[in-house]
Amino acid sequence: xxxxxxxxVAAGGIAAYQRALRAGSLTATAAVAAYLARIRAxxxxxRAYEYVDEKAALEAARAxxxxxxxxxxxxxxxxxxxxxxxxxxxxxxxxxxxxxxxIGDLMPREEGSFxxxxxxxxxxxxxxxxxxxxxxGITGSSxxxxxxxxxxxxxxxxxxxxxxxxxxAAMAAGLCALAVGxxxxxxxRVPAALCGRVGLKTGSGRWPLDGVLPLSHALDTxxxxxASAADAALAYAAVQGDAPPAPQALAGVAFGLPRTYFWRDxxxxxxxxxxxxxxxxxRGGAVLHDIDVPEAAGxxxxxxxxxxxxxxxxxxxxxxxxxRGRMDPLVAARGDAGLDVTEAQVAALENRRTAxxxxxxxxxxxxxxxxxxxxxxxxxxxxxxxxxxxNWTLAMGMTQCSQPVNYLGLCAVSVPLPRxxxxxxxxxxxxxxxxxxxxxxxxQAIEACLGAQPGADMExxxxxxxxx
Numbered sequence: 001x002x003x004x005x006x007x008x009v010a011a012g013g014i015a016a017y018q019r020a021l022r023a024g025s026l027t028a029t030a031a032v033a034a035y036l037a038r039i040r041a042x043x044x045x046x047r048a049y050e051y052v053d054e055k056a057a058l059e060a061a062r063a064x065x066x067x068x069x070x071x072x073x074x075x076x077x078x079x080x081x082x083x084x085x086x087x088x089x090x091x092x093x094x095x096x097x098x099x100x101x102x103i104g105d106l107m108p109r110e111e112g113s114f115x116x117x118x119x120x121x122x123x124x125x126x127x128x129x130x131x132x133x134x135x136x137g138i139t140g141s142s143x144x145x146x147x148x149x150x151x152x153x154x155x156x157x158x159x160x161x162x163x164x165x166x167x168x169a170a171m172a173a174g175l176c177a178l179a180v181g182x183x184x185x186x187x188x189r190v191p192a193a194l195c196g197r198v199g200l201k202t203g204s205g206r207w208p209l210d211g212v213l214p215l216s217h218a219l220d221t222x223x224x225x226x227a228s229a230a231d232a233a234l235a236y237a238a239v240q241g242d243a244p245p246a247p248q249a250l251a252g253v254a255f256g257l258p259r260t261y262f263w264r265d266x267x268x269x270x271x272x273x274x275x276x277x278x279x280x281x282x283r284g285g286a287v288l289h290d291i292d293v294p295e296a297a298g299x300x301x302x303x304x305x306x307x308x309x310x311x312x313x314x315x316x317x318x319x320x321x322x323x324r325g326r327m328d329p330l331v332a333a334r335g336d337a338g339l340d341v342t343e344a345q346v347a348a349l350e351n352r353r354t355a356x357x358x359x360x361x362x363x364x365x366x367x368x369x370x371x372x373x374x375x376x377x378x379x380x381x382x383x384x385x386x387x388x389x390x391n392w393t394l395a396m397g398m399t400q401c402s403q404p405v406n407y408l409g410l411c412a413v414s415v416p417l418p419r420x421x422x423x424x425x426x427x428x429x430x431x432x433x434x435x436x437x438x439x440x441x442x443x444q445a446i447e448a449c450l451g452a453q454p455g456a457d458m459e460x461x462x463x464x465x466x467x468x
Contacts, residue, residue, distance in 0.1 A: 006038070006174030007031040014080060014177065014231045021068060021079055028068075028079025032061035032124050035081045039126070039175050047148045048169035050086045051093050052127035057081070060124040075122030076238040082118060083176035085167050086128040087135050087213045090115055097213045098133040098163070100144045101323045106314065112211015114222055114239075118180070121238050126176055129166030133331045135182055135215045136311055138190055138398045140165035141385050143328045150195060150379045152423055158379040161191035161398060164225065168195040171225045178235055179225040184216050185303060186402025188223030189414040193374035193426025194398075198443065199414040200224045200232045201405060203433040207239065216310045218350060219406045229415055229443040236440060245437040247444035251285030256367035258293040262401045267377045270425055273417040274373050277427050277450055281371075284449040291370070293363050295356035296404035302349050303403055308338025309346050330391070353407055360408040364432050369442055372401045374414040374426030401428055411436050413443040418450050 007026065011017040020026040036054050043049055067074040084090050087097045089108040097103060118125070132142040140162035141147045148169040150158040160169045164181025168191030171179045181188045183201040192199025200223050207222040214220055226232040230244075237244040257263075257278075266274070278288060311331075312320055317339060324332045364370075376397035385391045405412045410433060414426035429446065431439040 006177070007034050008080070008177035009174065009227055013228055014077070014226075014234050017080070017177070018076065018078065021064075028061040028064040028124065029058065031079060032057050032081050032126070035126060035176065038173075042173055043175060045149060046151055046169050046173050046175070047146050048129050048166040048173065048175055049083070049126075050096060050128045050130045050145060050166065053093055053125070056092055057124050057126050064122055064124065075120060077118070077178075077235065078122035080123050080178055081126050081176050082123045082178045082180060083126055083129045083167060083170045084115065085164050085179075085181045086131045087182060088112065088115055088128070088180070089211045090125060090128060093128050095128070095213070096145055097135065098131040098142050098145050100326050101315070101319075103213065107213050108211045110211065113208040114180070115211055117239055123178070129164070129170050129179065129181075132163035132165060133328045134213075134311060134314070135163040135184060135187060136307060136331050136334060137162045137328070138186055138395050139380070139385055139391070140191060141330075141382060144326070147382065152196060152379070157382045158423070159194070159382060159385065161194040161375070161379065163187040164191050164223070167225050168192055168197060168199075171195065171197045171227065177227070178231070181223050181225060182212060182215075183221050183223040183406065184219045184307070185406050186399050188225060189374055189402050189405075189412060189426065189428060190398050192225045193414045193416070194379040194424060196416050196424030198226045198229050198232050198416065198447075199374075199426070200226075200236060200436070200440070201412045202236075202436055203411045204409055206434075206436065214314065216307060218306070218353075221406070229413065229440060229447040232413065233440040233444060236436060242437070245441040245444075247448060248438075248441040249285075250281060250445050250449060252287065253285075253442070254287045254289065254367045255281070256291035256363065256370045257288055258291050258296065258363075258370055258372060260292055260294075261296040261404070262372035264400065265376055265397065266373060267397075269378060269419075269422065270373050270376055273419055273425050274427065277417055278371070280449055280451075281446065288371070289367070291363055291367065293360055293370070293404070295360040295408060298352060298356045299403040299407040302353060302407055303399070304337065305341055306346060306349050308334045308336075309341035310338070311335050312338040312341070356407070357409040360410070361432055368431075369439065370430040372428045372430065374401055374428040376400050378423040378425055405430055409433050411439050413439045415443050415447050415450070
């Protein structure tokens with residue numbers, strides 16, 4: 001199989017890949033071997049993976065093929081090559097959570113429920129993808145263990161977004177067929193958007209977080225990055241043990257546009273791409289109306305206090321002070337801000353967040369979902385992030401539309417916006433807590449309405465540009 005071919009994308013997505021396996025036209029061993037070959041050749045430039053276990057991956061793939069040959073069903077995601085963010089415990093693989101600090105006593109020692117579930121479904125785990133240190137950073141830049149490169153620009157060194165930086169880079173470059181990450185303030189949706197892929201943020205408590213190094217017990221969620229909304233729907237449903245949600249017809253569907261907060265300070269290219277997408281949705285029969293979500297602004301006071309305090313709670317003040325010099329400078333600076341935060345301050349913030357979440361839930365009364373940009377900017381260069389003030393401005397722009405979703409306890413999917421020849425951007429579909437299936441049904445319809453062709457664009461790019 002050619003190095004320039006991503007086997008699952010070439011098959012037409014996860015569903016078609018599963019049919020090919022069962023028809024015998026493709027084997028899991030051949031597909032996994034092709035991904036491993038891509039990783040060996042391409043990841044020298046992309047730096048998506050922290051660790052790859054070729055031997056274990058090929059053994060798992062052969063087990064899938066043996067089961068199929070014996071007439072046994074190895075699961076609805078049989079032979080699917082998956083990457084796992086490096087804040088998860090995975091048997092036989094090291095766990096760094098993006099840091100050089102010794103966290104052996106903090107990192108869960110056993111695989112958690114989610115990783116075990118993936119194995120039950122027949123997934124083949126290729127390895128661990130890079131994370132921003134302690135999952136505390138939205139740009140994707142991280143000095144301790146390396147910054148993945150956005151595959152969409154073979155000239156300038158652009159970031160992927162974070163903190164699931166390696167996950168998005170691996171998906172965009174065809175180095176896995178499903179990427180697992182975590183999302184505390186946008187850490188799945190933002191890198192998915194900046195790397196031209198679909199990102200699902202589940203609601204709090206949807207999937208258990210045992211086996212994951214925690215950042216915020218209040219906000220952490222597991223999420224998926226996929227090549228298409230259909231793939232996200234299939235993978236989500238498989239984990240749930242349900243039938244995949246079908247695309248929902250857009251005709252007559254009401255969407256709320258919370259412009260007063262989410263549309264603030266959009267870069268011109270994001271504003272134009274979002275406006276074009278909204279026009280396409282109206283032509284597709286959707287009904288759009290402006291709404292106000294004043295509770296979204298609560299994220300401004302919450303995240304700069306609550307997340308630094310969470311980092312100090314995780315490490316302990318003494319360990320943080322002792323190890324500070326080995327940490328990423330920006331993460332260390334955020335940790336400094338958490339040293340003097342009291343439990344009473346955190347409790348007050350959580351009480352306010354709970355009240356805001358309850359009020360925001362009522363904003364869905366007259367709409368099926370909200371639509372917003374996923375970020376206010378496209379992927380910046382590493383050079384731009386070198387300026388401290390510019391870094392802060394870009395980080396706030398990357399999280400302006402994503403953090404309120406976590407803050408308000410909602411679910412969301414980021415779908416790529418059509419931007420031929422330009423850096424990717426995303427359109428965010430936001431639904432109430434517990435409504436992941438609705439979000440995925442709408443995301444599939446929106447993706448089809450916008451005319452996206454997931455995967456093919458990156459295939460052409462890798463074949464023609466990445467190795468130049």
